[in-house]
Amino acid sequence: MSIANILRALAVLCLLSGFSVPAAAQTIGTVNFAFDSAELDDTARAEIAKIADKLKTIDSYKPTVVVGYTDAVGNSGYNLGLGQRRANAVATALTAQGVPVDRVGLVESRGETDLLVTVSTPERRNRRVNVTLEQMMTACNSYRTVPLSQSSIGNELQDDLQTRLINATTYFQQFQSDGLNTPAFQVAGATREACEIAVAYDMGAFRKLEYAQRCFCNAARLDVALGKIPPA
Structure with a gap:
């Protein structure tokens, strides 16, 4: 046949x-943040090191996508910017960990959209950056x-x-x-x-x-x- x-x-x-x-994207790792912050704490840096190690061993044609999110506290415009700062911080840290610059594709923010936990109060799980391999379905x-x-x-x-x-x-x-x-x-x-x-x-x-x-x-x-x- x-x-x-x-x-x-x-x-x-x-x-x-x-x-x-x-056609879901392949998740490589997730980095979480403190409230109203784009600073990387020790836990975040340790997670980024793990993500970088994974990316350096993956032989894939798909670009890496770094997407920042926030919780639902604050206005949507501010949160969109905060999510971008978080995504930028993770992307910069990944390249510092030895991930080639051209390995990282899209770095963007989705702000308070796509909450993992649907609450209007502060929630650490929503304050995250997801690192995935893009499925190229735009x-x-x-x-x-x-x-x-x-x-x-x-x-x-x-x-x-x-x-x-x-x-x-x-x-x-x-x-x-x-x-x-x-x-x-x-x-x-x-x-x-x-x-x-x-x-x-x-x-x-x-x-x-x-x-x-x-x-x-x-x-x-x-x-x-x-x-x-x-x-x-």
Whole structure:
């Protein structure tokens, strides 16, 4: 049985079970902060050292993303800035620990959004910076902008392509079964086609990179069509 047929069979199983393949970011570590502070205490520095050691051993094409958060105390504008200062502090500490500068991608703040503990009072668990490996599922206008290079090609990328192929095939078959010729159905078809071609190419094939970029871009467009991520 070919890889494509195996993946179609897996997609059918996913569809029958109501399961959709997730694209959650891989968490490397979390650093917590004192109230209204972006200073790194001893506990935070010890955690950053562990995160840096992990990053230096991970051979991944995905950029590292550093995202700062706050608790719900204070106004949203102030908290957005505080979360950014926390993210910057962690990113700077990671590079000081020997993590290459180009290994760190996005450094941003989400302020008081995405509370781990839904309370309006001070809560240390909400005052955090998450360090993850980006899943690269943001809105995409052109596959050429997808940040993959020839050095990205490997088993990890192949696994991610297969995951996106299964997900797209699941949605395509669901829409097809429901008789819904919607934009999401059309994008699911385009995603399935691009990802199937990308998966089928040998690791050394010149066009594998191009179709991997197309697969990622169309998968992002599918998530926009499904309302999972906002449009660009």
